[in-house]
Amino acid sequence: MERKILASEELRIFRDTVREIIKSQIVPEYEKWEDARMVPREAWLEAGRQGWLCPEASEEFGGMGASLLYTVILTEELYYHGVSGFFIPLHNGIVYPYIDRFGTPEQKKKWTPGCVSGETILALAMSEPGFGSDIAHLTTEARRDGDYYVLNGSKTFISNGQLADLFVVAVRTDPKAEPAHRGISLILVDSNCKGFSRGKNLDKVGFHAQDTSEIFFEDCRVPVANLLGKENEGFKYLMQNLQQERLVLAIGAAAAAAGSLDLTVEYVKTRHAFGQPLSKFQNTRFKLAEAAARVSLAQSYLDDLIVRHLNNEKLVKEVSIAKYWITETQFQVADDCLQLFGGYGYMREYPISRYFVDARVQRVYGGSNEIMKELIARELGL
Numbered sequence: 001m002e003r004k005i006l007a008s009e010e011l012r013i014f015r016d017t018v019r020e021i022i023k024s025q026i027v028p029e030y031e032k033w034e035d036a037r038m039v040p041r042e043a044w045l046e047a048g049r050q051g052w053l054c055p056e057a058s059e060e061f062g063g064m065g066a067s068l069l070y071t072v073i074l075t076e077e078l079y080y081h082g083v084s085g086f087f088i089p090l091h092n093g094i095v096y097p098y099i100d101r102f103g104t105p106e107q108k109k110k111w112t113p114g115c116v117s118g119e120t121i122l123a124l125a126m127s128e129p130g131f132g133s134d135i136a137h138l139t140t141e142a143r144r145d146g147d148y149y150v151l152n153g154s155k156t157f158i159s160n161g162q163l164a165d166l167f168v169v170a171v172r173t174d175p176k177a178e179p180a181h182r183g184i185s186l187i188l189v190d191s192n193c194k195g196f197s198r199g200k201n202l203d204k205v206g207f208h209a210q211d212t213s214e215i216f217f218e219d220c221r222v223p224v225a226n227l228l229g230k231e232n233e234g235f236k237y238l239m240q241n242l243q244q245e246r247l248v249l250a251i252g253a254a255a256a257a258a259g260s261l262d263l264t265v266e267y268v269k270t271r272h273a274f275g276q277p278l279s280k281f282q283n284t285r286f287k288l289a290e291a292a293a294r295v296s297l298a299q300s301y302l303d304d305l306i307v308r309h310l311n312n313e314k315l316v317k318e319v320s321i322a323k324y325w326i327t328e329t330q331f332q333v334a335d336d337c338l339q340l341f342g343g344y345g346y347m348r349e350y351p352i353s354r355y356f357v358d359a360r361v362q363r364v365y366g367g368s369n370e371i372m373k374e375l376i377a378r379e380l381g382l
């Protein structure tokens with residue numbers, strides 16, 4: 001399928017290079033990274049050298065001032081090849097935009113070069129043990145003390161939590177705010193800050209190369225200069241950036257579904273049962289035809305959304321639909337494909353098993369799919 005938005009010569013060359021490096025350098029190492037439950041820092045630094053990290057950052061601060069389409073391509077290629085635990089999409093497309101949109105020139109000058117080189121890995125810390133979906137009621141507090149905020153509390157399920165050097169942390173700066181979401185701010189916390197600590201790397205069902213952690217703040221003193229934007233406006237900023245976060249997750253989901261499909265199309269041609277290749281059974285053909293239909297529809301819908309997102313349109317309903325439906329599709333396609341691999345599909349050495357386990361979390365994080373349906377219903381006026 002010709003995809004007009006990504007058809008320029010420059011983007012094609014970028015995709016070809018990314019694909020080649022993923023196939024030759026990342027895929028062969030990925031099982032080791034999964035076993036280590038972490039992507040090595042050297043891989044992040046190499047990604048920086050390749051120009052893969054925050055290409056959208058302005059040239060003034062060490063980036064390339066490139067369009068979001070570069071991160072779209074990186075996201076698609078990582079998910080398509082089943083190596084999405086190298087969470088560059090989170091770094092580029094989800095966390096850095098907070099610094100880019102709401103950071104002061106001083107903050108950008110201080111941190112952007114490291115974000116581009118891979119020396120400063122980013123994470124976003126919203127979820128808490130008691131509050132995940134209900135983010136408006138988060139309790140990690142940041143009390144003002146002169147030129148510092150003093151942070152106390154904890155966050156959980158934080159992607160890149162073991163490796164990250166800089167966290168965008170959602171905190172409560174006004175405990176009396178009514179409604180509660182008006183008392184939230186975003187603060188940049190350097191992992192070297194005294195009073196900051198990490199819990200263990202959490203043991204997950206899948207998405208194994210991605211380190212996910214609890215983090216703790218115990219009288220952690222952060223300079224007021226690390227506040228992003230204005231005090232108590234954090235919830236508004238989160239809502240503004242969630243459009244891109246959900247779009248990036250949906251883009252990854254469609255690419256992963258396409259990856260599962262292509263892998264399975266090849267397998268069913270070579271595996272035989274009852275004297276013929278699996279590809280000749282009607283069930284196989286129908287399942288893969290259904291998957292192809294889902295993947296194509298997801299892709300077309302997303303391509304339209306990417307263009308509209310780049311035109312700064314507000315797309316709450318559309319992006320919620322994309323995140324909900326395409327992550328469900330990713331899971332359904334991976335499940336149907338795994339079934340066609342039979343017992344081999346359940347073995348870790350067969351990559352289809354990884355597409356399956358990695359798909360599951362996509363329906364939970366980034367705003368669970370139930371929350372997406374709530375948002376869609378609200379937009380319907382219900």
Ligand SMILES: Cc1cc2nc3c(=O)[nH]c(=O)nc-3n(C[C@H](O)[C@H](O)[C@H](O)COP(=O)(O)OP(=O)(O)OC[C@H]3O[C@@H](n4cnc5c(N)ncnc54)[C@H](O)[C@@H]3O)c2cc1C
Binds near residue numbers: 126156
């Ligand atoms: C691997 C992984 C990585 C993650 N990475 C990050 C990260 O980097 N940063 C971060 O901040 N968080 C991260 N999260 C957290 C994730 O965003 C939350 O798990 C998610 O928002 C759900 O919150 P919860 O786990 O507290 O579930 P809960 O909010 O307790 O929800 C439990 C169930 O109830 C449903 N539910 C809740 N409210 C409603 C409602 N109003 N209507 C209908 N159903 C509802 C939910 O959909 C869900 O099915 C990550 C999670 C995982 C598993």
